Amino acid sequence: MNRIYNHGSAVEIKNLSVALSRKTVLDKITFQVDTGEFAGIIGPNGAGKTTLLRSMLGLVPVNRGEVFVLGSQLTEIKDIRTRVGYMPQRQSFERRFPLSAGDVVATGLLSAQTLLRRLPGRDGKVKQALQAVGMENYYHRPFQDLSGGEQQRVLLARSLVKKPELLLLDEPNAGLDFPAQQSFVELLRELKETERLTIILVSHDLISIAPAADKLICINRTMHTHGSPTEVLQSPHLDEAYRCQFDYLSSFGEKEGWKQ
Numbered sequence: 287m288n289r290i291y292n293h294g295s296a297v298e299i300k301n302l303s304v305a306l307s308r309k310t311v312l313d314k315i316t317f318q319v320d321t322g323e324f325a326g327i328i329g330p331n332g333a334g335k336t337t338l339l340r341s342m343l344g345l346v347p348v349n350r351g352e353v354f355v356l357g358s359q360l361t362e363i364k365d366i367r368t369r370v371g372y373m374p375q376r377q378s379f380e381r382r383f384p385l386s387a388g389d390v391v392a393t394g395l396l397s398a399q400t401l402l403r404r405l406p407g408r409d410g411k412v413k414q415a416l417q418a419v420g421m422e423n424y425y426h427r428p429f430q431d432l433s434g435g436e437q438q439r440v441l442l443a444r445s446l447v448k449k450p451e452l453l454l455l456d457e458p459n460a461g462l463d464f465p466a467q468q469s470f471v472e473l474l475r476e477l478k479e480t481e482r483l484t485i486i487l488v489s490h491d492l493i494s495i496a497p498a499a500d501k502l503i504c505i506n507r508t509m510h511t512h513g514s515p516t517e518v519l520q521s522p523h524l525d526e527a528y529r530c531q532f533d534y535l536s537s538f539g540e541k542e543g544w545k546q
Contacts, residue, residue, distance in 0.1 A: 295354070296321045296452050296484040297342060302351035304337055311337045313508045315351070319501065324478050324485045326499040328492055328518075330528050333506040335488040336375065339456050342486075343372060356452060371450035373441055375457050387432065387440045388412050388425040394444035415443040418481065419473060435466035439473070446481070453477075455487045459494055467494040474498065492519070 295318045302315040312334045319325045327335050340346045342355055344363040353360040356369055391412045416422045419439040424432065429440060438458055445453060455474075459467040475498045478485050489495045496502065502518040504510045504527050511523035518524060 294321060294357075295319060296323070296356060297486065298352075298354040299338075299342075300352040300354075302338075302341065302353060303349045304334070304341055304346055305349050306337070306346065311507065312341070312505070315505060315509050317503050317509065317512050319484060319486055319503075321484055322478070322482070323500045324475060324498060325487070325501040325503060326495040327486060327488045327503045327505065328490065328495065329505045329510075331490060333490075333527070335490075335505065336456055338505065339454055339486070339488050342454060343367070343370065368448055369451045371445035371448065371453040373445040373453070373455040373458055375460065385429050386426050387416065387421060387429050387443075390429045390440050391415050391443045391447055394447040411447055412443075415447040416440070418446055418477065419443045433466075434462050435469065438462065438466075438470055442470075442473070446477070449481075451482075451484065453483050453485045455485070457488055457490070459489060459491060464494070467491065471495060471498045 297319040299315055299317055302312055303310065304312040315338065327338060329335050337346055341348060341353055341360075342363075344353075344360055348360060353363075355363055356366050358366045388409075392408060394415075395408060395411065413422060413425060416425060419442050421436065421439050421443060424436065424440065429437065432440065442455075442458070445455070453474075459470055462470065471494050474485055474487065477483055487495060487499075496515040496519060499515055501512065502515050503512040504518055504521075504524055506527040510527040511518050511521040513521075
């Protein structure tokens, strides 16, 4: 895919507050992700990370603030959804209705308009997406027979099949062992360059995401800190967000030479 980056921000959040069931989930969140960046949204379980990601998709009501995605405000996000790829938290498919890897990727092409008809060029788009994640030889393999890491790559291909400009991922490494996590994050870093993507990934695992990210955004219901991985990992606000010490992570970041 030959795509030219647009200058400026891909996502801009201004003073965002969200309440669900009358409970404030997010409050006073402000940050920007520039076009072409790989940003990690980090924080402990229950911090509101998934809600923040869903707010970028227009899937949750916003109490206060502004959300801009690819130059469109939240009220207009439905008009740019084909330009956004989304990989929600780990998905499962009914074993009694077996799907091949290719079938799973093809579901990413479905919409209300295309549900009952076969799309022209479907197989070519599916194969191209599988090739992008190194799974081109698995097209006909039953999805349920794949390893956890292989399944995540197929689901990633599903989110890429419409060739988005912005890719949003919610805890894609959940349930994977550490080598598989590292391999998946390295793949994302490669895709950022080859597919000219802006990537925003939600994770509570700092060790796997920090070396690959251009920017980290640390939240726990409210904004705690954001910046380069080195800046965030050395920030005293990280301790406030997680309510525990991360001195060893800061030292690890210095040794690895994470970018300023």
